[in-house]
Amino acid sequence: xxxxxxxxxxxxxxxxxxxxxLLALAGCGGQxxxxxxxxxxxxxxxxxxxxxxxxxxxxxxxxxxxxxxxxASGGIKGHPVEVIIKDDQxxxxxxxxxxxxxxxxxxVVAVIGSSGTGPTLAMKQECTKRHIPQVCMAAGAxxxxxxxxxxxxxxxxxxxxxxxxxxYISEVLKVQRVALLYDTNAFGTDGKNVVEKEASSFGLEVxxxxxxxxxDTEETIDTHLTNVMTAKPEVILVWGTNPGPAIIAKRxxxxxxNIPYVGSHGIANQQFIQLAGEAANGVVxxxxxxxxxxxxxxPGSPEYEFIKDFDEAYREAYGQxxxxxxxxxxxxxxxxxxxxxxVGPSATPEELRDEIERTEGLVGTAGIFNYSAQDHNGxxxxxxxxxxIVNSQWEPAxx
Amino acid sequence: xxDFFRNCPQYLANGMAxxxxxxxxxxxxxxxxxSTGIINFAQGEFSMFGGxxxxxxxxxxxxxxxxxxxLAVLATAAIGGAMERVMIYPLxxxxxxxxxxxxxxxxxxxxxxxxxxxxxxxxKVPEFTPGTFRLPxxxxxxxxxxxxxxxxxxxxxLYFFFNRTKAGRAMRACSVNRQAATLVGINVSRMSxxxxxxxxxxxxxxxxxxxxxxxYGMGLEMGVKGFTASVVGGLGNTxxxxxxxxxxxxxxxxxxxxLTVVLGVSTGYKGAVAAVLLxxxxxxxxxxxxxxxxxxxx
Numbered sequence: 001x002x003x004x005x006x007x008x009x010x011x012x013x014x015x016x017x018x019x020x021x022l023l024a025l026a027g028c029g030g031q032x033x034x035x036x037x038x039x040x041x042x043x044x045x046x047x048x049x050x051x052x053x054x055x056x057x058x059x060x061x062x063x064x065x066x067x068x069x070x071x072a073s074g075g076i077k078g079h080p081v082e083v084i085i086k087d088d089q090x091x092x093x094x095x096x097x098x099x100x101x102x103x104x105x106x107x108v109v110a111v112i113g114s115s116g117t118g119p120t121l122a123m124k125q126e127c128t129k130r131h132i133p134q135v136c137m138a139a140g141a142x143x144x145x146x147x148x149x150x151x152x153x154x155x156x157x158x159x160x161x162x163x164x165x166x167x168y169i170s171e172v173l174k175v176q177r178v179a180l181l182y183d184t185n186a187f188g189t190d191g192k193n194v195v196e197k198e199a200s201s202f203g204l205e206v207x208x209x210x211x212x213x214x215x216d217t218e219e220t221i222d223t224h225l226t227n228v229m230t231a232k233p234e235v236i237l238v239w240g241t242n243p244g245p246a247i248i249a250k251r252x253x254x255x256x257x258n259i260p261y262v263g264s265h266g267i268a269n270q271q272f273i274q275l276a277g278e279a280a281n282g283v284v285x286x287x288x289x290x291x292x293x294x295x296x297x298x299p300g301s302p303e304y305e306f307i308k309d310f311d312e313a314y315r316e317a318y319g320q321x322x323x324x325x326x327x328x329x330x331x332x333x334x335x336x337x338x339x340x341x342x343v344g345p346s347a348t349p350e351e352l353r354d355e356i357e358r359t360e361g362l363v364g365t366a367g368i369f370n371y372s373a374q375d376h377n378g379x380x381x382x383x384x385x386x387x388x389i390v391n392s393q394w395e396p397a398x399x
Numbered sequence: 400x401x402d403f404f405r406n407c408p409q410y411l412a413n414g415m416a417x418x419x420x421x422x423x424x425x426x427x428x429x430x431x432x433x434s435t436g437i438i439n440f441a442q443g444e445f446s447m448f449g450g451x452x453x454x455x456x457x458x459x460x461x462x463x464x465x466x467x468x469x470l471a472v473l474a475t476a477a478i479g480g481a482m483e484r485v486m487i488y489p490l491x492x493x494x495x496x497x498x499x500x501x502x503x504x505x506x507x508x509x510x511x512x513x514x515x516x517x518x519x520x521x522x523k524v525p526e527f528t529p530g531t532f533r534l535p536x537x538x539x540x541x542x543x544x545x546x547x548x549x550x551x552x553x554x555x556x557l558y559f560f561f562n563r564t565k566a567g568r569a570m571r572a573c574s575v576n577r578q579a580a581t582l583v584g585i586n587v588s589r590m591s592x593x594x595x596x597x598x599x600x601x602x603x604x605x606x607x608x609x610x611x612x613x614x615y616g617m618g619l620e621m622g623v624k625g626f627t628a629s630v631v632g633g634l635g636n637t638x639x640x641x642x643x644x645x646x647x648x649x650x651x652x653x654x655x656x657x658l659t660v661v662l663g664v665s666t667g668y669k670g671a672v673a674a675v676l677l678x679x680x681x682x683x684x685x686x687x688x689x690x691x692x693x694x695x696x697x
Contacts, residue, residue, distance in 0.1 A: 053518060210659065213670060214520075215620045217420070217609055218540065219413035220669065223652045226409045227659045230402040243521035243612040250611075254531040255538040275523050275612065 039082040040075075040345055042336060043102030045113030045123060046329075050090025055115040058320075059137055059329030060085060062310075063112065065317050066333045079345040081337060084108065088119045095119030099126045109340075109349055110135070112332045115325070117143060117186060124151050133353040135335055137328035141190045144376060152356055152376045154331040154366060155324070156288060156384055158187075158239075161265045162194035163202075163381040164286040169235055170202040172386070172398035173260055177207045179233030181224055181248060183240030183266075184211040191239030191264055207231040212244055221247045225255075235259055241266040245283075246275035253279040260284065265384070268324065273392050284397045286384045288366045290327055292394045296385050302363045310365055327365035334364055335378075403660045408536035410652040416543050417624075418648025419550035420446075423605035424625025425632065425640035426557065427598035433574035433635045434594040436495045440502045441482065443622025444509035445602025448475045450613025451513055452603070454522040464525050472603045478509075479599020483592045491588060506618065513615030521612040546608055553601060554641060561637065566593060574635065620670075627673045631680050633687025642688050647673060 044063055047056035063083060071080045084106050088095035095114050102108050103126065110133045114120045117140030124143065127134040128150045136143060139155045169178060180195055182188035192209065199206050208231035210224040225248060228236070236252065236259060238245045245267045252261060263272075263285035273280045289296050290307050297304040310330055314322045339355040340347060347355065359378070362369040367383025388397035424442060431439045452471035456462045462470070482505055490498045528541040560567040572580040573590045581587050605621065606613060624647065632643025651672045658664045680687065 051514075208659075213620070215614065215617045216669075217417055218611060219416040219543075220651070222538075223410060223413045223656060226406050226413075227656055230406060230660050241520060243614070246521075247612065251538075254540065271519060271521070275521060277523075 037075075037079045037345075039080045040340060041082050041084060041106055041108045042333070043099070043106060043108035043111040043113075044083050044085040045088050045095050045098045045102070045111065045119065046085065047090040047115040047119060048087040050088075052090040052114075052116040055137070055325045055328075056087070056090075058323055058326035059115060059332075061318055062314065062326040062329035063333045065313060066330055066337075069313065070337060076337060076340050076345045081340075083112075083333070088114055090116055090119065092118040092122040096122040096126060099123045103127075103130050103132055108132070109347065110336050110352055112137070112329075112336070114138060127151065131353075132349050133336075133356055135332040135356070137325070137332055139190075140186055141193065148376045150353060152335065152371060152378065154328045154335065154364070154369075154378065156265065156366060156379045157377055158190035158194045158264075159377070160379055160381045160384055161286045162191055162239075163198055164384045164386065165237060165262050165264065166195065166198055166202040166204060167381065168284065168286070168386045168398060169237070169262060170204055173235055173262075175234035175260075176203065176205055177232065177234040178204050179228035179231060179236050180206050180209040181228060181236065181238045181240075181244075182209070182211050183214055183244050185214055185241070187264075187266055188240045191266075195237060195239065207233050212240075214241070214244060216244065216247075218247050218251065222251050222255075225251055225257075229257065233259065235262060237262045239264045239266070242269070242271050243275050246272055246280070249276040249279040249283055268387070273389060280389045280392060282389065284386055284388045287387045287394075288324060288327065288383065289385050290322070290324070290365050292385070292387060292396065295394075296396050303368070306363045307365055322365075324366075331364035331366055331369070335359060335362065335369060338362055400661055403657060405536060406656060406660060407653075408534060409538070410656050411649065412534070412537045412539050412543065414649035414652035415645070416539075416546050416648070417651065418628075418645040419546045420605045420609045420621070420644075421624050421628040421647055422550050422641050422644030423553060423601045424621050425629035425644050426553070426637055427601040428626055428629040429635055429637045429640050430557075430570075430594045430601075431598045432629075433637070434570045435487070435498070435573075435591045436577075437487065437498045437502065438626070438634075439595075439598065440499070440622065441506040441509055441618075442598060442602055442625060443618035443620070444506050444513070445475050445479060445599045445618075446606030446609065446621040447509065447513050447613065447615060447618040448478055448599075449603030449606030450524055450609065450617065451517050451522065451606075451615070453607035454517070454524045454613055457525050458523070464527055468527070468604075468607055471607050472600050475603025475606075476596045476600040479595040479597075479602075480592060482599075483595035487591060487595065488588060491591075506622070510615055510618055513618075517613075517615055519614070521614045523611055524607055524613050526611055527608075542608070542611070549604060549608055553604070554638070557637060566590075570594060623670075624673055627677045630677060630687060633690035636687060636689050639687050639689035646688070647676060650676060 046059050067081050067083050086098035088098050112135050117138045120136040120138040128147050133150055135152045137154055139157045182192040208228035210228050212221050212224050238248050245263050261283045263283055265287050267285050268287035293307045311322050343351050343355040357371050359369055359371045367379045369378040371378050386397040387394045427442050449471055452474050453467055456467035456470050457464050486501050487498055526542045527545045531538055531540045569585045570590050573587055628643035628647045629640050632639025654672050655669050
């Protein structure tokens, strides 16, 4: 009897303890759902106005949407992510000022930015000095010159796109004599440097190379075309942003020049098709797979599903189709938050930087990111596809 | 060398087409300079407005192209007039240099305005008559004929305006001696207004006919080239602009063509031709090829 009493007492005690711990657990869970843990702060500097406005706006949209979705699903181990976004107005000085404010007043663990190469370089200087990891969305080659310890980037650069275009010329078109026409702005010059340096490794010869200016008239550009045609090229490679490539396409058609036209990722937009009209048909250019992901990726593959998810979420939130720049923003915040998930929410900037550098096989919108100590670009030529304009639509080219 | 000569017809046609645009812009510089002594650095932006208005009216609003072109020129002329009344007229006692600096401000303002409403890299302005035709050794767009025709018409009309009409003669009188012109009863400030309206109309016409693409950034190049043409021809000499424009347009195509095709020097910096020509003319013939010796006034 006495024995039984003790046993009952012990059982009751155990049940009480179990209930207590369950209650405590439930309490914990409630706390986690509301993400009242200390937020992780990430600074963002973008060009929401000024010349790079068409880049900065979609980048901001993507970053905000990404963070909203992340926090709704519990943040990073219960810690919500907070982004503090500043506009640099496409101006290097303002970008520098903005990043200093973020680092000194907001106590951010990493920064994203900027949209253009100039402001990105200004930010790089500060981030390198203060040891804060920076993920940029600009493609200028000179960003990765000098000390690259603290800077990473998301868009493909002239190196990947140039190699992809040269590979297409040599392996699919199977011709050798390349005439290069490039815009003398930063975008075109980066492409020219890559093409002239890499052509020989693809067995190609650049037989003529001419630079034009962004605002040149149709006649002026025609003269450049006339000049390069005297070298009897077998393909014309055009490296520039609108409208120059559209004028060249139109002029080639007008003059009855029937050799293939290969462009750069600078014309991976609807505007080129609008500007060049009929003459756009037959033009081939390298672009991220996202541009025509339904046509080049297998449904069910991780890349396809990732882009589809992004596409649907972005459309639903903003009522607009996704574009490359929104993708660059999405990838930038993805890379930082994935590294934070691995290293833990209380990581120092140094630990976070090391973890970003260890990013491997991370599926993003622009391709699969692999960073290493030597390579902070992350992408490879295989992340791009060659796209052909057929009846004013984008289709996979060759192959 | 043979290749170069074979390309020459194309170079000449391209140079002519660009030259005509430079003529229109340069005449705008000259008209304002002769009647006010001001070098209007916003002249290139008038071309930007011409091109962007033509796009807005013809493509966005769907008007027929001839109507859109006329309205775009009128709208640009109105902007020129407004600029004179709002900015230049209040500065009439402040000296020419102040007004010149103010035009730099206007240029920045106009460009920003263009960017606010037309932010993309380029807009396609429809051609008056699409298509091309082939000449021996050259392919020329049909638009080329419109460019040449419009330029010749403008030059002839301006000739009659300055020599046969009262307003034109009064404007010339202002350029000779403003004080004397006032004394004989010419309303100098009204002449200044007319000159801005006329210059804006010419610039606007150049902008909408120039190339099938207009953008907010096109003003700088148009302005620099037009200014060079007007200095080469003789600043203030309205018809010196014709010579200056053609010389600049042709040299700009022939020199890089020769360098590339014959000497094999690849030159992406054609803009240097205008700069070198400007420096050479200013060093050796500052009054311009057909100069009037007006440059000392600056």
